[in-house]
Amino acid sequence: MALLSLQDVHRSFGVAHALDGLSLDVDEGQILAILGPSGSGKSTLLRLIAGLENADSGRILFDGRDMAGVPPHTRGFGLMFQDYCLFPHLGVQQNVEFGLRMQHMGADKRRQRAAEVLRLVRMADFAGRDVHTLSGGEQQRVALARSLAPAPRLLMLDEPLGALDASLRVSLLAELGDILREVGVTVIYVTHDHAEAMTIATRIALVDAGKVLQAGSPDNLIRTPASARVASFLRLGALVPGHLRFTDGAPRIATPIGVIAVPRRLRPDAKVEESGVLLVRAAACSLEPTRDKVETRARLISRLVHPQGSTLRIGIIGNAGNEYAMDVNVATAGGAESAWDPGKVRPVWIDPNLCEVLPAEN
Amino acid sequence: MVADRAQVRAGIGTAAGARAAFAAVPVLFLVIFLIYPLVRILALGFGPIAQTGLGAIRQAAVDTDLGRLLLSSAGQALLSTILTLAAGLPVAWIFATYRFPGKELLRALLMIPFVLPTVVVGSGFASLLGSGGLLEKLAGLLTGSAGIHLSIMRTLPAVLLAHVFYNVSIVVRIVGGAWSAIDPRLGEAARVLGAGRRASFFRVTLRLLLPSLAASAMLVFAFCFSSFGVILILGGPRISTLETEIYRQAVYMFNLPAAALLSVVQLLVTAAVMFGYSRFQARSSTIQNLKPQRVTTHAPRKAAEWLLVALCGLIPTIGLLVPMGSLILGSFGYWKNLFATTGHSLFWISPGLAAINSLAFATEAALLSLALGVPAAYLLAHRPSRHGGAAGAALSTLDVLFLLPLGTSAVSLGFGFIVGFNSPPLNFRGAWFLIPVAHALVALPLVIRSLLPSLRALNPRLRDAASVLGASPGRVRREIDFPILRRAFVSAAAFAFTVSLGEFGATAILTRPELVTLPVLIYTALGRPGASNQGQALALSTMLTLACAAGLLAIERFRAPGPEAF
DSSP: SSSSEEEEEEETTEEEEEEEEEEEEEOOTTTEEOOTTTTHHHHHHHHHHHHHSSSSSEEEETEEEEEETTTTTGTTEEEEEEOOOOTTSSSSHHHHHHHHHHOOHHHHHHHHHHHHHHHHHTOGGHHHHHGGGOOOOHHHHHHHHHHHTOSSSEEEETTTTTOOOOHHHHHHHHHHHHHHHTTOEEEEEHHHHHHHHHOOEEEEEEEEEEEEEEOOOHHHHHHSSSSSHHHHHOOEEEEEEEEEEEEEEEEEEEEEHHHHHHOSOOOTTOOOTOOOEEEEGGGGGESOOOOOOOOEEEEEEEEETTTTTTEEEEEEEESOOOOEEEEEEEEHHHHHHOOBBBOOEEEEOGGGGGOEEEEOOO | OOHHHHHHHHHHHHHHHHHHHHHHHHHHIIIIIIIHHHHHHHHHHHHHHHHHHHHHHHHHHTTTHHHHHHHHHHHHHHHHHHHHHHHHHHHHHHHHHHHTHHHHHHHHHHHHHHHHHHHHHHHHHHHHHEEEEEEEHHHHHSOOOOOOOOOTTSSSSHHHHHHOOOOOHHHHHHHHHHHHTBOOHHHHHHHTOOOOOOHHHHIIIHHHHHOOOOOHHHHHHHHHHHHOOIIIIEEEEOOOOOOHHHHHHISSSOOOOHHHHHHHHHHHHHHHHHHHHHHHHHTTTOOSSOOHHHHBBBBOOOOHHHHHHHHHHHHHHHHHHHHHHHHHHHHHTSSSSTTTTOSSSSTOHHHHHHHHHHHHHHHHHEEEEEHHHHHHHHHHSGGGGOOHHHHHHHHHHHHHHHHHHHSSHHHHHHHHHHSSSEEEEEOOOOTTTTHHHHHHHHHHHHHHHHHHHHHHHHHHHHHHHHTTOOOOHHHHHIIIIIHHHHHHEEEEHHHHHHHHHHHOOHHHHHGGGGOOOOHHHHHHHHHHHHHHHHHHHHHHHHHHHHHHHHHHHHHHHOOOOSSSOO
């Protein structure tokens, strides 16, 4: 049985639906990332689980027990806020001890436990410091130590790296993952950054407009996106809308970039003229002529240079002039990088066997 | 499960009920001690209509010379406002533009007049401008001829001077605060877009400043319109305003209906001005692109800039120090006899008793206004965006209600207590507690306004964080709210204490010989002939000034950093 189970949870603020029938299970020991764009209801979800707000309808079960009416201070969950919310009138040590003091733990045991978690987040030398003197990264560690100290059975992290600058994020992300795995606590990790989610999570729930679009392992989400929206959010490739056709019994999709035969993963009940979205991944795209591939035209949008070669962001040009953006790696897609200049239109070749058709959005 | 839900709903209902009950105390207090007396005044003023029609009112208006009173009240208030703006804007400008040594000291210095009791300001100026005062002595020294009489005392200029002295800090605080929060790059952007220095000032800076200019002008006008002690002491019998006439009619003529009519007019005017003030105040605090001061200010660079800063800093300092210095100088030699009962008249009141009364009333008023102000401020601190519709409307009504005492003339308030609580159903005739209650009412808007910024600055997620870490709601208040807000509470209480120490208008009406306070005693002594009486008034004023300065120190010491508001 799942440790935490959300069942058809609704929550609205006035006319805006923050959560619109969200259901989700979290298993013990899991690191679940809630991934979604800002305003998708992620933070509301955490506040509901923590008991800081009440759901309009639906149930939240923890260990099989309905949490409705259980006030936040008796739930025993941990929640780390995006802006950390360290208590400004308390020092580092007292911040970390706060939750322990609420449990009426003795002073000696408190000090011992605080030292233990501060060591875990590598802040042992900062115990005597004033929180105003800490840098952003140090505050983040103290906040983590504070939420870990009472040994919560469920730890929620709300955009834990959101307030830090990019270079710090990369190093802290790996460290945060190590700490969470070492503690072995069940974690709900809210983020809008798919790279963060992919790195740290054992399971990802993609949330948009107050609903779960798809939940699964990172690998599962990348291999089998359930919809064009999921593929778009995970930046899996170019998404070209089209209509299904069956000519000579073979399924094809008519799109602005051509009529493409799509043997892979077409739902068995797919009908003629049903609309679908063609997903062209980087793997399906090559920058030099290849036999049996469909030739299309594309334009360079931007170029990202890194030591392994460069990644080009190109827009495949449809017959009505629309562009469908995707990233291709020059090293794997072949062709001469020097041939690409901003704004210049070049031919690219698409392998239909590596494309797939996803259900269109309603 | 259904039962669970019901329980939750009931739980939420109880919490909301507790909040409502918490807020009901200050509301109830205001209804009993502010609204009810005002309604009684209204009934008394307009009562004759029921019996004899509008003619009675018209006759009463003619009898009390209402038109002339209104004109003189508004006229002197308008002149005072213009002069105050003229004096305050240059200072506001240097505060907004420059960083210079002694800036914080100057800021604190300029705040002093705001908390000084009116009788102290009155006696300070009287000691400077009055016959035998410092100015006449100086003039005598300079010209070498004794017996020069400057006839400034008991004229309009004396009143205007004192009003400027009193209110300049309001302009500096409100306009200077808004000015320093305007991003200078907005002006730079305008200049890059082709606006000249002048155009960029008039079209950008001034436009952004307009709400705070209007707000400060209206507040100054309201304060001058209902000015009492200053006009009574410095204006003398020749200058009468609505406020002084209410007092005269109520205390000396016992013409309560006439006083009530004047009160109603007075209240309507101040309420209208205060309404305008609160509108502009709200708009001035929503200026876009607010920037911290370190971004917007810089040190003076050229010699001319240094000179300008020095002038703008020195002139108000001198303007502040001269009357206060004159007060202290004038009090020399009269301290020794202060506490000796030299007055043989039956009506002579010991300064010791007055001091004890003042301290006791101030303590009671501070505790009371804090007890009322904290729940009220909590209620108002809730973000308005969270309360749509009816709740939002109720909150803004409450906001106006809590601001109301600030715009209510103190004399009308005291008069309202006489009218409202001298007869059943609420017969508190002569009760001592009416004085601290009146003081608490006068202080309440200031207490609420000094608490609000701290309460609003308290990140609500800190409470959430504590709650998730296992703190019950009561524990959250004890562990988070109280320690963080403690300084703000002390500052607000000190504010109320200081206001109460100096309160004169309401006390002047409610006082009895055994309940006399220092300001009332100072006014009485000033009104008596003889150098001894004058000197004792100055000595008492000096004493009161020191007490208020101590209060101010406490206010500033514990004040939450951040934008200033009244």
